[in-house]
Amino acid sequence: MATPSSPFSFLDDLFSRVGSRLQPPAWAVHEVQHRAVLFLNHVLQQEPEAQQRLLRQKGRVVQFEWRFVTMRLVATPAGLLDLAPEGAVPELTLTVTETSPLGLARSTLRGDKPAVRIVGDVQLAAEVNWLVDHVRWDVEDDLARVIGDVPAHTIGNGARRMADALRRFVGGRAAGRNAGGTGSAGVE
Template sequence: MESIATRFQPPAWVVDEAQQRLVLFVNHVLMQEKEAQDRLARKKGSVLHVRGGPFGIDLLITPAGLLDRAPVAVKPDLLISLSADSPALVVQSMLAGKAPPVKIEGDVQLAAELGWLAENLRWDAEEDLSRVVGDIPAHALADAGKRVLAALRQFLAMRPGGPASAVSTVNAGPVNDPKAAT
């Protein structure tokens, strides 16, 4: 049975716009960390192709250590492919704080720099929110987001077949039973 992702083909303009927004977002995150830009600037002119299922994007590293979409028909120096067959597996591993399984081919030094970025570069959503709504609401929203993410991780871990399913138990005693609370 074909997955929905392989059957769904969005219009070219949607793909183009999504890719442009992705590049803008990644550059926004890169600009918050000078070390990340410096590391990428050392590999200026390199092209990487990132593929996830039926979707792919070619990215060019600029002299400023940022990314731009590469011209069509340029041979990539590095190919990164999500090796998970299921998009749900990719999301689950990312929610667990782990990198999704990937297949990497090409420039080893570029792969090492991208590995460093994956381990060390984080988006400070609270900082961006504070510019829009102020510090206190941004902190409250970020805290709520962290709690939702933690609950989602716990839910995924406890589902049948999840890592915690073998050890989780449910206490069927009354809610007001003091013995049930211990």
Template sequence: MATQSPFSMFEGFLKALPTPPAPPAWMVEESHRRVVLLLNHVLQQEPQAMERLARQKGKVVVSQWQQFTFKVQATPAGLLDLAAPDARPDLTLAILEESLFAIAQALMQGEKPKVRIEGDVQLAAEINWLADHVRWDVEEDLSRILGDAPAHLLMQTGRTLAQALQQFVGKRTASADTASGTAA
């Protein structure tokens, strides 16, 4: 008997909902600015990442998933800025997976989602290096707000929960793969 992931039922429910209206342009732009601020905060914690990105100054990267598009440009300081709406991309990264849950599941298993890459190969290699090597030190940021001990406890609890969720997702995926393999 095939065991389905509980996420598949939830995903089916979400697909049945009507498509929400598109957010206003100002809201999209402001959310993009917040994401750029977060990415720059993370990049500033890793000088080698900033050096690599500075070598790509002026180049534009477009990330796409379904109808969502995010366009950034490398600055001479090795950080990111929003690119002009009419800027021609040097690199386009299109996430091929349609399901948000499948993307989250892949990330929980330590994998990257499948991506179609078009454009500058060197820039793509640098972005791949950033994805592989740059990590946000959330505990350090939390310790500035909460103190060292509470931040450590909160992160330890979060890691335990994430590990349990990762094991749950892995078991569900393995049992679903086994069930589909024996049914064929």
């Protein structure tokens, strides 16, 4: 007897089929990567220790991979990031091993780091890991610059409560499946 598949497995399969067939044009990929670098640098500029650590790594190239997405970044003399020049050889390659976008989102919502295969310089990998562990985007601070402190704080509190509830929900469903349950909520 076949096991019933969840709607999430259907969506995972759909993402895989669509993602492997539809490739965005090179200019669109470059623009998205450029915007990602601008965002990362904005976040890094809020953390002087992170910039000092990147400054020590200037000129070193790290390649990030997930499914068909690849991005090479280089540490700049300003302690920030830039897209690596075409043909630059990465000293470190980080590949996210979770191929399912929904699985990746699920683990992220639980607060888990995704599983990553690391190839290359161990010391550079340790610096990247420090950045991942210690650098956070202060959304509330950025929002306060636009709408003021009190509304930003109110929105931030609401967003944190929603995120916590979503984490508990996702964590509860995962615990139910791991315990042999169906993952559905029961009536009490």
